[in-house]
Amino acid sequence: MSADLHTLTGAYAAHALSDTERQAFERHLEACPACAQEVRELEATTARLGAAADSPPPPELWDRIRAEALVTRQLPPVVGRGERPRRAGRRGTAAGRRVPLLLAAAAALLVAVLSVTALNLGLLGRADRADRTADLVAAVLAAPDARRVAAQPGGTGQATVVVSRQRGRAVFVADGLPPAPADRTYELWVVNRSGPRPAGLVEVAGEGRVTRLLDGPVTGNEQVAMTVERQGGAARPTSEPVVVVDLKA
């Protein structure tokens, strides 16, 4: 058919068809390799037109995208299509797991404790933020590649960082942390090759317990440090760290 349908490749690639026309043409595409090939080429062409209009998005957009992606379930691959391997999207079989079961269990327990303490103690500020933060914390702790790294000896309290490369985030967990001196606060830092960046202030709850999602992305190649700073925190550390956790270790 369809000398007529064949001419629709351009309008299709430019999304200039109505919904019904588009559906009809997509059915045609399944049966017409020539049109399918032409559409491929014309879509690659329009992609070039699109790229020529580039303009950087506002920086905070990424945080919103990331937060939404974290709570969005991914579709599994279509199985049995050509040579597409099945492995994509399947992980977490026993062999693939890098976390000892014990840690996973501990993480689960911690999540449970956390969701209670986080909300009850108001650790995380406003409730809507708390929900999201608790989700992120849970996502890190339950990640298949979660790794728990203890602080360098000699620091204050018992501190560890749980990091998931896959999630790109880390959670600072401490126990027995003394309250910060009056008019001072603890501040976390993520330190990479280009230096430290602020990763959030720490509020110490009863018995010096702290669970704090580090602000910003973490790859697992950094160090995490905590210093004592003025109320409100600082943009750069002004004192020697009281806790250092080397994620590379």
Added chain:
Amino acid sequence: MTIGTEQGTSVALTWTRREPPHRPAQAPAARPAGDDALERLLALVARGDEQAFAELYQRVAAAVFGLVSKVVRNPAQSEEVTQEVFVELWRTAARFDPGRGTARSWIMTCAHRRAVDRVRSAERAARRDDLAGRRDQGRPYDEVAEQVETTLERERVRRSLDALTDLQREAVVLAYYGGHTHREIAELLGVPSGTVKTRLRDGLIRLRDHLGVDA
């Protein structure tokens, strides 16, 4: 970076030391990202690799946001649509089929479709908008033309657009950057919609050849 040495028990860390940054997640977009690299990233994203997702974003966010903004115009809505696009890429990465085109083309097609969906659903609500009135809002082509010069790619695209006939160029620009259907374009340009369809096709074919696109 010095932190407690093997035997050391003190906690020390040198704040100020700077070494050349290596491949950081937040690196400024490494531009012409090879399609191979994008395809590898998409395969990782399909497995839930968030770092790969961050890197993919770094590489294509400006192209996606730029295109979406051009079609949608409204900055807040452009951000929303860009967010939809990336969450969609995250969700459907496992469905990307390299047999059907490159990763870049898949991503930009998804971005364009979302942008067009957004303007059409808005317009469905305000159907009675005077189509002819839009002609006076300035041709999208003129804007593209103004923005060129900045990059080689823009210049190349600009030259390729210039190589089209007027009707081809207006059809392509109104469809792609303007987000219009062929019927709307027919109305705007005062030609039959069959003509618009064929001009879209032969215009894009000429662009393809001019840009040396391979797919």
